[in-house]
Amino acid sequence: MKKVKVYVTLRESVLDPQGSAVMGALHSMEYSEVKDVRIGKFLELQIEEGTRDVDTVVKEMCEKLLANTVIEDYRFEVEEAVSK
Template sequence: MTKVRVYVSYKASILDPQAQAIKAATHKMGYSIVESLNVGKYFDFELDSEANMAEEKVAEIANELLANPNMETYKVEVLN
């Protein structure tokens, strides 16, 4: 059993309104040291496969289903 995590977030060139709202809220709370913020999501998979194959298959899933390639980027990480 191999555990794989996929992180999906907006590309740097895409405006992230949720991140902007959180940044504004931190400033209102007095945390003016916050200069930038990124919001994303992650997906955890458990696969009945060796690590190399699991990483490859999850990358295919991320590319085809989890991330919009026009707006988002993703990173695949084998957890064990």
């Protein structure tokens, strides 16, 4: 079993109004050193290893559903899942 962590973020060219609002709040809390905030999504998948290559399958899932590549970038990490 593999644990896959998928990170989806808005592309650099896309304005992130949520991130801007959070940065504004941080500034009002006197964290003036914050220069940018980008908000994204974190997805954690448990994937059973079969005949299909995990990297290939996850990339496919990202392209088809998990991210919209018109506005979002994604990256993922594959780890051994620790059995409970």
